[in-house]
Amino acid sequence: MTSNQYDAIIIGGGHNGLVAGAYLARAGKKVVVLERRHIAGGAAVTEEIFPGYKFTEFSYVVSLLRPEIIRDLELPKHGLKILPLPSTVTPMENGDYLGAWDDHDLTRREIYRHSPKDAEAYDEYARVMARAAKAIKPIINLIPPDPSSLSVKDLMGLLKVGQFAANLSEKELYAIAKLATQSSADLLEEWFEFDALKGTKAASGIIGTFLGPRSPGTAYVLLHHYMGEIDGAFRAWGFAKNGSGGVSGSILSAAKALGVEVRLNASVKQVIVKNGRAVGVALENGDELTSKVVMSAADPKRTFLQFVEQKHFPDEFVTALQNFRTRGSSGKVNIALSELPNFTALPFKGKGHDSALHRGAVSISPSIDYIERAYDDAKYGQISKRPYLDMIFPSMIDPDMAPPGQHVMSCFVQYAPYDLEGGWNDAKRNELGEAVISTIEQYAPNIRKAIVGMQVISPKDIEAIAGITGGNIFHGELLLHQIFFLRPTPQWADFRTPLKGYYFGASGAHPGGGVMGAAGMLAAKEILKDGLK
Incomplete structure (x- = not known):
């Protein structure tokens, strides 16, 4: 058993945890970030799933990352490079399409064509x-x-x-x-x-x-x-060079340059409390680390219901956290391809070619009713038979993501309910993968024969791999009763908690989810305001 004294221990090496660590170290504090996985970044990671094919496993686009974080931590110097996504194309069931481009006049003309x-x-x-x-x-x-x-x-x-x-x-x-x-x-x-316009925006x-x-x-x-x-x-909206792992990687590099110690494979078992104050953490491997403050960048349920004995919190606080809604509804299907899917709405001819839509996003959202029907399946614990899909082709934007001449495709899928009837297993994962492929096939008939490998991630897998309770990508739904001074609970939305010396700065805190970093930054600033005392 080892013991180390730090100014701050941060539980969770996702992007919020790394941002918080960097800001605290920038203020001259001795900081350690503890990450349970073999890789830092939380849900914003890039991994090689099939040899030569790299995927942004969970989150995949960048847009909400706060500009002040990019400036303060000098992220471009640490490798952050954001490549714009120039378009969103929605193929329609009648073989036509709706395109939204980064050229305003083109988009307006495209909408005019339909309405x-x-x-x-x-x-x-x-x-x-x-x-x-x-x-x-x-x-x-x-x-x-x-x-x-x-x-x-x-x-x-x-x-x-x-x-x-x-x-x-x-x-x-x-x-x-x-x-x-x-x-x-x-x-x-x-x-x-116009249905396709309403459907795509409603998504x-x-x-x-x-x-x-x-x-x-x-x-x-x-x-x-x-x-x-x-x-x-x-x-x-954009895609980071090297995927979401490129964003986390740049924050990790900035944090380390500022003196943050980052420990991987360091799973936290419990926050150590003495005299009503958080004074450190015990790791699963038996190590104990001590510190002046502890900040959790994990989701609210792990932060308050798992890491800390409930006797240290008021009963109503515990009840509020138990009722915090974290039901995951999204899945992810990552596909390695021998060729690009050829969409009949905007076709290309011959191998090695592409059409304009492959450089941006492709949205399967032909109408509001289409998405509502997908939700109807999920309401009753089923995988959507015809899901809403948001697809991008990272290898078209960043060729390093796949072997030469090959491609990777990232499909965000909704709905894949966490509470699936009968539970998630390999057969259900296959069912989700099949729902995605058969949906794409309606618009790009060559998709099936182009598949080299496919990874299907359910909300249960997001929970197991990324450590997010319920597999909810925002650590808790962005509902009216779960935002601003109600996130995660009333009276405790200022990044402090009822336990002295214990802070909370993750997507389950204000201002919510997405690869934004704001919660980590704001929590670090509040810790410094309190003087780390």
């Missing part, structure tokens, strides 16, 4: 959404105040929220109130008539939630994804 009315509405919709996203963006960097508290800190926080609200126009306030409560279907049906409102596009609250999730920003380009 002149929608082309007219599109610019105004984009303006309203961009204004709403920019309006709520300052909240991302706010420490959520407790509205029931009369402490100076919380009153000042409420004042900040009030000032922020006072700066909004009447129109913006109404727009945000509607977005916070509406379903994405209701929102989009007010604006558009952003269900990602990571166990809800359908007609469920209230999904318009907020749509807005959360609307806040994408790369290099200050608002609403931009």
Whole structure:
């Protein structure tokens, strides 16, 4: 048994844990990050699943990573390179397609081809959404105040929220109130008539939630994804060089350069508590490390219900955490290909060719009803027979991801419910893989013969591999009762916890999921504010 004294121990080497560690080390603190796997990065990792084929196993696109983190930690110097995704193409069931390109006029003309009315509405919709996203963006960097508290800190926080609200126009306030409560279907049906346009936009409102596009609250999730920003380009999505592991790798490199110690294969068994205070951790291998503070970058249930004996928390706090909704609804299918799928909507001729759609995303979301039907299956514990798919071809953007002339394809799949009837096993994984392939086959008939290898990841696998309870990609659904000062629980949304010296900074904290890093950064800043005492 060994014992080491640190200023801060961080449980979990996902991107939030690494960001927090880097910020604390930047302030001169002695920090260790403990990661249970053989690789740092959490759900943002790149691994070689089949020889020569590299996959971003779980998360796969970058857009929400905070620009201030990129600047503060000098991530480009540590290898961060984000390659833009220039398009989203939605193949339609009639053989046509809807394309959204990085050229605004081209996109507008494309929508006009399907619906002149929608082309007219599109610019105004984009303006309203961009204004709403920019309006709520300052909240991302706010420490959520407790509205029931009369402490100076919380009153000042409420004042900040009030000032922020006072700066909004009447129109913006109404727009945000509607977005916070509406379903994405209701929102989009007010604006558009063309099914494929509504379906593709509605898909952003269900990602990571166990809800359908007609469920209230999904318009907020749509807005959360609307806040994408790369290099200050608002609403931009990209793919990192070397995949999501390229993002985590750059943060890891920055953290190490600042003096952070990162231990792999270091699974935490328990937080050590003495005199009502977190003073270190015990590892599964018997080692004990001591520190002035402990921060968890694991999901809320592991953080509060697994690592710490429940006697150290108030009963109502434990109950609130037990009720925190973490049901995973998304799967991932990673495919190694001998050739690109040839989509009949935008075909190419001959081997070695590609069409414009392979350089961006391909979305199987032909209508709101299509996605709602996929949700109907999941509601009753079934895999969606015709799932919503968001596909990208990383090897087209970054050729190092596959052997020469070969390709990798990343499919985000919804719905694959965590609580599957009969439970997840190899037969059910095969069923999910088959649902994905047969769905793609409707639009790209050559897909089956092009498959060299396929990895199917269910929410159960996300839980087992990445250590995320329930396999929920956001560590907890982005629902109205689980955001801002309610995330993860009322009174404890400021990255502190009822246990002194124990902090929480992960996707299950404010401001939520995605490869954003904000929770890790804000938690580190609060730890420093408390003086590491």
